[in-house]
Amino acid sequence: MRGLVLGGTASGVGKTVATLATIRALEAAGHAVQPAKAGPDFIDPSHHEAVAGTPSRTLDVWLQGEDGVRRNYHRGKGDVAVVEGVMGLYDGDGSSTAMVAEALDLPVVLVVDAKAGMESVAATALGFREYAAHADREVEVAGVIAQRAHGGRHEAGIRDALPDGMAYLGRIPPDPDLEIPDRHLGLHMGEESPLPEEALESAAEHLDSEALTDLAREPPRPPERERGPEDGSGGGSRGGPGSGSSPTGTRVAVADDAAFAFRYPATLERLRERAAVVTFAPTRGDSLPDCDAVYLPGGYPELHAAALADSDAIAEIGERAADGLPVLGECGGLMALSETLTTADGDTHEMAGVLPADVQMHDRYQALDHVELRARDDALTAAGGDTLRGHEFHYSSADVAGDARFAFEVVRGDGIADGMDGLTEYRTLATYAHVHPESGAFDAFLEAI
Template identity: 75%
Template sequence: MNGFVLGGTRSGVGKTVATLAVLRALEASERTVQPAKVGPDFIDPSHHEAVAGRPSRTLDLWLQGEDGLRRNYRRGEGDVCVVEGVMGLYDGDASSTAMVAAALDLPVVLVVDAKAGMESVAATALGFRQYAERAGRDVDVAGVIAQRAHGGRHEAGIRDALPEELTYLGRIPPTDELEIPDRHLGLHMGEESPIDADALDAAAEHLRVERLLELARAPTAPDAGGASAASSGTGRERTEKRVAVARDEAFCFYYPATIERLRERAEIVTFAPTDGDDLPDCDGVYLPGGYPELHAPTLAESPALDRLAERSADGLPILGECGGLIALSESLTTTDGERHAMAGALPADVQMHDRYRALDHVELEAKSNTLTAVSGATLRGHEFHYSSADVDADARFAFDVVRGDGIDEGRDGLTEHRTLGTYCHVHPESGAFDAFVDSL
């Protein structure tokens, strides 16, 4: 599947809107499009899915490694893959957009803010291309989309100023209807605040679809002899186990690859704690991250949380990541000072804050055997949260933090019975979810 990467000159330049317009333009040309996202983000992919009608693939070198990155790309389906970058093209020490584009050998379409520029847009784009050459980076900046550009003389000035080696690929017109509301952790989710379809269609009309398709190319294939962490080792066959996965507005941060891998290994049954669902009969539970703080009163009354506490005490394997950790704690206090009881399966009280408390790629080392790793093994993931956890003095932790912050003083993986809660989100390429199924 051919593809290309949409990289930005900086954060906030409008990569997501440009990506959605490109998805719309390609679909209007009757191409089947596979969206993807550089980095560990959950929110931008929800907007991709709302427009493209299929889950967006996560592409992150830190979480997946080069071969894992390439495998996840190849699991996508469609005529062309559109990859949205993260931050500015070269920003990020663990998995920048440039690193991912180079690992896949995909061309980069640079999104440049043209609100107050014409020839300067060309100069900026040329600088990004020449920076790769000077720094010895194998990054092919091949074209430009002008964000917030008017038509007529403005567009012509940008197009005519571009050197031959940079293809003009169209513009995104300036309009308030193309803005996505934001909040802590980023934008609103795609289902909450979808961009006006008519505005998106209007923007798509200004993109040069055939030129985009001419630029797209097939990525580097994964090593045929290499085995992914998710498929290597013993005990990886299909089981008869049943895993309950929370999926609703409070628990909406999960990678499509995680659900895919769990389905390959076990039967999956979903439940929605915010809709009043009880915990289904199961052999294990996965609580992904999300926004429990926005649904704290509802969760406090949820029969599923009461059942989680009971089943945790009985030794049921339960894994909670970030928002899942919060739901498994004793209580959650929101920024307005309201305290709400949570499941009480883990000895911690969580407090929400107005500013984020951690944001980084993470590496954990298992102190002993636990649900997602054997003793001494390392897991790579990421953390991004606005909460902190006040843990009991005798709390036990499964991981030491090699990189990142964790829950408490360089420790992550709060554990009680066979319940494990982390601030760290991991990808199935880490092998964590295979280990989880094997532990059931």
């Protein structure tokens, strides 16, 4: 599977729209496209999947290591991969777009905002190409997509000004229908606010699919891990592959609705390799399925707090957790497992009551970074002394009881409180950190069950 990376000059330049238009242009040319996202993102990949019809792979050097990034890439399906970058091309010390491009040895297509520029677009692209040598980075800026560019003289001026060896790959026309609405954690999810099909088709027509595929190349293959893949190529939706049988005899219930939508496809794939997975929707009236353990991923519980407060499934999780049912929560899962959740509007709702904490939403984000955690003792997702890498991004804070117990010390990041993460009670563990299955955390979770 050949691939290329769409990097931006900065956040907000329009990488997601350019990526979606590129996917559509390559599909129209007869290619099977595998979308991917550089960095620990759940929202942009939901838009990729809405357009490509296949889950987007997460590629993050901090979360997975270089070999893990290559493994995850090669488990994709298709003949061309389109990797959307994160922030600006060189931004981010944990796992920048440039670091992902280097790990995969893929060319970079630079997305440049051309709304108020012409020759300056070429100057910007040249600067990004030359900076790689200046910073001793093995990054090839091989082409440009002009975002918010008109046709005619505007387009011709950009194309003619580009330096030798840098391909002009087309433009995304200015169109208000190509704007994706956003909120506190980023863009709306793909199923909530998909781009209008007509606008996306029109944008794709202005991209050179042949030139894009000519640039793409295949990354090197890494060695497989001896313990087996951490994020295999299975997957599927509710009741899909892996939901009917389990090599370990374990049945894991995974929350799957608008309140718990932040999970990597690789996580479900890994769980399904070793357990029977059944999904349920707490905000839509589902009861907790018969299970041996529960996984509550992140999402938007603050937008569905009233529904969660009335949810039979959340109440049952509270009861069964007190009886020793293993429960793993990440970020939004932590919020739902707490005593109460107070929204930014000041409304307080009762949650599962498993963990001794009250969660409060804020108007500004409280943490945003790659994180590293060290287990204090054996925990559901790590042995004592082991470290886990993940990321955190949340607008809430947790007021924890004085006798609260934590499973992890925070080596990098903020955590829940006082340099600690992993609030634990009974056999329940919840973190603000999201981890990727490449970390081995979900294998440890299954083994603990």
